[in-house]
Amino acid sequence: MTKKIKNTKLEKEVKDLENKFKRALADYQNQTKRHQSRQTEIIKFANESLLDKLLPVLDSLEMAQHHLKDTGLKMILDQFNKIINLEGVKEITSTGQKFNPETMDCAVLVKGSKDIAVTTLVKGYTYYDKVLRPAKVEVGSGQKK
Amino acid sequence: MSKIIGIDLGTTNSAIAVMEGGKAVIIPSAEGKNTFPSVVEPEKNLAGEVAKRQMILNPENTVSSVKRLMGQKFSSPNVTKAKKHAAYKIVEGKQGMSAIEVNGKTYTPQEISAKILSKAKADAESYLGDKVTEAVITVPAYFDDSQRQATKQAGEIAGLKVKRIINEPTAASLAYGLDKKKQEIVAVYDLGGGTFDVSILELGDGVFEVKSTAGDTFLGGDDFDQKIIEYILSEFKKENGIDLEKDKQALQRIKDAAEKAKIELSSSTETEISQPFITQGSDGQPLHLNLKLTRAKLEELVADLVKKTIPPCEQALKDAKLDKKDINEVILVGGMTRMPKVQQVVKDFFGKESNKSVNPDEAVALGAAIQGGVLAGDVKDVLLLDVTPLSLGLETMGSVMTSLIERNTTVPTSKSQVFSTAADNQPQVEVNVLQGERPMAQDNKSLGRFVLDGIPPAQRGIPQIEVTFNIDADGILNVSAKDKATSKEQNITIKNATNLSEEEVEKMKQEAEKYADEDKKKKDLVDKKNEAETFIFATRKALESAGDKFDKKAKEEIEAELKVLEEEKNSDKTTSKSLSEKLEKATKVAQTHGEALYKAAQEAEDKNKPKEKGKKGDSKKTDDKPKADAEEGQVVEE
Numbered sequence: 001m002t003k004k005i006k007n008t009k010l011e012k013e014v015k016d017l018e019n020k021f022k023r024a025l026a027d028y029q030n031q032t033k034r035h036q037s038r039q040t041e042i043i044k045f046a047n048e049s050l051l052d053k054l055l056p057v058l059d060s061l062e063m064a065q066h067h068l069k070d071t072g073l074k075m076i077l078d079q080f081n082k083i084i085n086l087e088g089v090k091e092i093t094s095t096g097q098k099f100n101p102e103t104m105d106c107a108v109l110v111k112g113s114k115d116i117a118v119t120t121l122v123k124g125y126t127y128y129d130k131v132l133r134p135a136k137v138e139v140g141s142g143q144k145k
Numbered sequence: 146m147s148k149i150i151g152i153d154l155g156t157t158n159s160a161i162a163v164m165e166g167g168k169a170v171i172i173p174s175a176e177g178k179n180t181f182p183s184v185v186e187p188e189k190n191l192a193g194e195v196a197k198r199q200m201i202l203n204p205e206n207t208v209s210s211v212k213r214l215m216g217q218k219f220s221s222p223n224v225t226k227a228k229k230h231a232a233y234k235i236v237e238g239k240q241g242m243s244a245i246e247v248n249g250k251t252y253t254p255q256e257i258s259a260k261i262l263s264k265a266k267a268d269a270e271s272y273l274g275d276k277v278t279e280a281v282i283t284v285p286a287y288f289d290d291s292q293r294q295a296t297k298q299a300g301e302i303a304g305l306k307v308k309r310i311i312n313e314p315t316a317a318s319l320a321y322g323l324d325k326k327k328q329e330i331v332a333v334y335d336l337g338g339g340t341f342d343v344s345i346l347e348l349g350d351g352v353f354e355v356k357s358t359a360g361d362t363f364l365g366g367d368d369f370d371q372k373i374i375e376y377i378l379s380e381f382k383k384e385n386g387i388d389l390e391k392d393k394q395a396l397q398r399i400k401d402a403a404e405k406a407k408i409e410l411s412s413s414t415e416t417e418i419s420q421p422f423i424t425q426g427s428d429g430q431p432l433h434l435n436l437k438l439t440r441a442k443l444e445e446l447v448a449d450l451v452k453k454t455i456p457p458c459e460q461a462l463k464d465a466k467l468d469k470k471d472i473n474e475v476i477l478v479g480g481m482t483r484m485p486k487v488q489q490v491v492k493d494f495f496g497k498e499s500n501k502s503v504n505p506d507e508a509v510a511l512g513a514a515i516q517g518g519v520l521a522g523d524v525k526d527v528l529l530l531d532v533t534p535l536s537l538g539l540e541t542m543g544s545v546m547t548s549l550i551e552r553n554t555t556v557p558t559s560k561s562q563v564f565s566t567a568a569d570n571q572p573q574v575e576v577n578v579l580q581g582e583r584p585m586a587q588d589n590k591s592l593g594r595f596v597l598d599g600i601p602p603a604q605r606g607i608p609q610i611e612v613t614f615n616i617d618a619d620g621i622l623n624v625s626a627k628d629k630a631t632s633k634e635q636n637i638t639i640k641n642a643t644n645l646s647e648e649e650v651e652k653m654k655q656e657a658e659k660y661a662d663e664d665k666k667k668k669d670l671v672d673k674k675n676e677a678e679t680f681i682f683a684t685r686k687a688l689e690s691a692g693d694k695f696d697k698k699a700k701e702e703i704e705a706e707l708k709v710l711e712e713e714k715n716s717d718k719t720t721s722k723s724l725s726e727k728l729e730k731a732t733k734v735a736q737t738h739g740e741a742l743y744k745a746a747q748e749a750e751d752k753n754k755p756k757e758k759g760k761k762g763d764s765k766k767t768d769d770k771p772k773a774d775a776e777e778g779q780v781v782e783e
Contacts, residue, residue: 027166034274059398063422067431099202101195106202107397115202121394122401130177136397139202 044088048127051089055125055133058084062123084125092124094135105134112140149279149308149521150269151513152262153316154296156212157338157365159183160510161265163273164518169320169511172272174264180506181268184209185260187247192264204232206247210339211261213362214254216288216295219243223362230363255295259302266303280305281517283509286312286344286358308520314344315353316512317478320503323348329473330356332461334491334499335509336454337479339365343458345465345472357464359457364450366407366481372446373403377418377436385432387424395423399434406438411483414440444486451490458494475499480506537614537622540577540586542567543671549614552582559615563629565606573598574610576626578639582657584668597626597635605682669721677714677728681707684735691745699738706731 058080065073092103094117099106103124104117112118117137124135151169153160158180161172174181174193181193184200185208191199200207213227219237228235238244238251245252262280269277284296293310300307314333323331328349335342342360346353377399381389389395402418409416420434444451462469475495481487482505491499503511533556538548541564549560566574575596581589600608609629616622625636657664684707688700713719713727735742 024166030274031166060421064431067422067425099199101191101199105198106200108393109201119394121397134198138393 044128045130047087048130048132051084051087051127052132054084059122088128089132090126092126092131092135094120094124094137099137099139103131103134104137106139107136108138109141110138111143112138114140114142116140147276147278148273149281149514149517150265150277151316151510151515151517152265152280152282153313153510153513154212154258154261154282154284154299155180155183155337155509156210156340156362157183157367158506159261159265160507161269162507162510162514163269164514164521167518169514169518171507171510172269174268175271179504181264182209183212183261185211185257187245187252187257187260188250190260192260205234208233208245208247208252208257211245211254211257214243214245215258215299216254216292217243226362255299255302258296258299262300262303262305266305278304278306279308279517281309281311281513281520282307283311283313283316283513285342285360286314286355287342287360288312309516311513311516312344312353312355313342313478313509314346314355314358316510316516317476317503317508318346318348318353319512319515320508321476321500323474323476330467330471332458332472332475332495333478334454334458334475334482335360335478336481336487337365338481339363339367341365341454341457341479343454343461345461345467356467357461359460359464361453361457364453365479368450369407369447369481369484370400370403372450373407373438373443374399376438376442376446377403377434380436381423381434385426387426387432389424389434392424395420395434398423407443407484410438410440410443411485440485447484447486451484451486454487455490455494469495472497476503476508477501478505478508533616535580536582537592537616538579539612539624540579543675544586545668545671546579546581546584546586546589549612550616556616559613561611561613564610564612566600566603566608566610567605569605570602571605571608572600572602574600574626576612576624576635576637578622578624578637583660584664585671588656588660588664592622592639593624593637595624595626595635595637597628597633599631599633600628601630666721670719670724673721673724673728674714674719677710677724680728680732681711681714684731687742691742694745694748695742696738699741703731703735703738703742706734 058077061073061077061080064070065077094104097104097117099115099117103126105124107121110118116139117135118140119138120135121138122133122136125132148163150172151162153162159182160180161174162169163172164170171179173179176194178194182197184196185192186196186199186203186206187208188206196207197209200209208231210227210231213223214235217224218241219235220241221243224235224243234246236244236246236251238253243254245254245257262282266277266280280300282296282300284293288296296310297307313335314331317333317335318331323329329347331346331348333342333344333346335344340360340362341364342358344358345356347356348354374396378389381387389399398420399418402420406416406418416438418434418436418438422431423434424432426432462472472495475491475497477488477491477499482491482499482501488499488501533550533552533554536548536552537550538546541547547562549562550558564574573596575594577586577594578592579586579589580592583589597610600610611627611629613625613627614622615625622639623636624639625634627634684703688695688703691700710724710727710731713724
């Protein structure tokens with residue numbers, strides 16, 4: 001009798017352990033699969049954080065150009081834009097477009113056509129198909145200017 | 146069976162986590178962040194980051210901080226307070242409960258929360274590649290039954306079976322692994338994006354009892370950002386006489402810069418807020434914002450905000466009828482607790498250093514996931530896999546420590562590496578098992594040693610000795626060495642290889658850092674000595690085998706250089722640099738005659754080869770050219 005009880009206990013323990021082991025193995029295999037499928041993505045987006053950090057520099061250069069209107073600076077800007085475009089970064093067209101929260105961030109509401117991004121405060125950029133930084137925009141309230 | 150996810154359903158931000166491979170991990174949101182805003186636009190069915198972006202455009206239809214309304218009567222003081230802060234319409238719903246009106250349609254707080262939970266569910270499913278149907282959701286410790294019920298219903302609306310509702314401080318304690326400890330009183334200090342909570346917990350035998358809780362429901366990171374923005378604006382005005390607040394474009398850039406500066410000042414003591422061409426002066430000249438913000442200045446700016454967290458701490462202690470000295474552990478939760486000033490104030494108040502080992506933004510969600518793992522049934526106790534606190538390796542030629550298992554490797558694990566002998570006809574090797582981070586053997590802890598003997602006579606570098614380090618789940622280390630030619634094996638078992646006291650680990654790590662420079666010099670010298678020795682050995686061997694086929698004068702020349710090098714190597718005063726110079730010179734001389742020497746050696750060997758092989762009678766492949774540096778390392782010379 002005691003032997004039987006012991007056996008059931010042991011069987012349960014074995015089952016428990018087997019379950020735990022299978023679970024750990026499954027977790028591991030899933031992790032491997034996920035890692036494989038993400039590998040391409042990881043490579044593709046490896047530059048993302050660096051590009052994100054470069055965007056404020058681009059903003060500043062553009063602000064400078066806005067004030068200085070310098071030919072040399074324009075050349076630098078063109079170079080900069082060319083490089084990031086080659087890396088897959090594209091500017092989000094925002095001014096004059098219908099507000100879209102997927103790609104734009106409404107910073108303030110102003111007079112102007114309803115739900116239209118009237119001005120772009122900070123340019124937005126996509127990286128491949130992902131939003132790298134949403135465009136910060138002023139959106140029209142529908143009230144006439 | 147699908148997994149039970151853990152959800153930290155926060156007032157300002159939410160986070161999701163799951164157990165994977167016995168460890169709780171954060172599930173990133175679809176936008177790639179570890180947390181997402183608890184903001185919902187119910188009409189267009191937007192939740193998270195996307196809903197937040199259109200908040201200003203659509204304030205009446207965008208619901209934030211809905212947690213404040215969960216399970217609350219419309220007439221309750223909490224709702225009255227929330228009404229003051231909310232841009233959306235809070236109305237009286239069924240049975241006097243609070244509700245939200247958007248575009249003429251009434252939503253219960255549960256329905257709104259459900260949209261946040263639906264997003265969490267969808268993001269988790271996309272991460273796990275599997276359906277998610279069950280969850281553990283956290284709530285503040287002060288939530289009453291009706292608020293807990295409402296949270297549970299929100300989960301059900303989102304299609305999640307809520308396996309359990311747990312308290313946020315309890316979840317945080319779980320994430321910190323405090324359930325493993327004995328009886329303890331823990332203070333959980335939680336300063337998040339919009340609310341502050343402090344809870345006193347009593348832990349014991351896996352039971353968590355919330356003794357008291359207090360807080361400020363309108364105090365958080367956003368208030369800190371605002372202080373910095375105000376400071377920047379006033380400084381700019383002082384200097385340039387221009388109020389940037391009116392320039393929306395400039396203000397937007399300052400807002401982003403302020404948050405960035407706050408985060409940077411948690412790890413550095415000074416940061417520069419630099420926004421060139423922010424605006425133009427009255428004369429049309431461009432103006433730049435260039436402002437240095439020190440940590441001290443920031444701390445001065447937010448001092449009153451940080452101070453505001455102290456009275457609730459006092460209150461919580463009073464309610465728990467406890468004294469500061471009764472608290473065994475203080476843990477920090479919420480992104481704002483990364484600020485050194487906050488940590489300092491907490492330390493000053495409780496009189497002890499707080500535990501910061503878990504990412505404060507993630508602790509609650511991670512704890513919920515751990516609870517989910519425990520509830521999954523088969524995990525009675527959270528299976529915590531140990532890691533090796535220090536590197537494990539062995540002593541090799543020149544008393545160098547060669548690591549086989551690096552520190553922080555999760556056990557069970559095993560690793561093998563092939564070594565060889567350091568001298569010709571070496572009959573035995575001694576394996577000295579070492580633990581530590583220092584490059585030189587004598588500076589590390591020796592865990593044990595054994596000898597593998599009976600190695601057949603052979604040139605140095607020829608025998609292949611495979612050394613295997615194996616640590617099992619209980620931290621027991623087994624080291625074996627096997628001569629591949631004879632299959633002769635020796636081993637040693639060391640118990641508790643991973644069990645060092647915390648102090649021991651800390652001391653050894655600190656020592657490693659302290660002596661890093663000195664150690665590197667020592668190791669460089671040993672490496673150089675080994676290199677020189679290998680070179681001398683290989684060259685002499687080549688000269689020997691070339692015999693009289695090689696020009697005698699050239700041989701003498703090379704020999705002379707080798708002698709100089711050898712003397713330098715054996716000198717006590719030698720340094721890595723001087724030895725390197727001598728080695729370079731000798732190499733150059735040898736190289737000028739290299740081709741001739743190589744050819745001569747080759748010819749001589751071709752002639753001797755069959756004979757020599759027969760004599761040795763070795764079944765193992767023997768390389769004709771001395772190959773002293775071919776193996777990955779060399780077991781120390783006897």
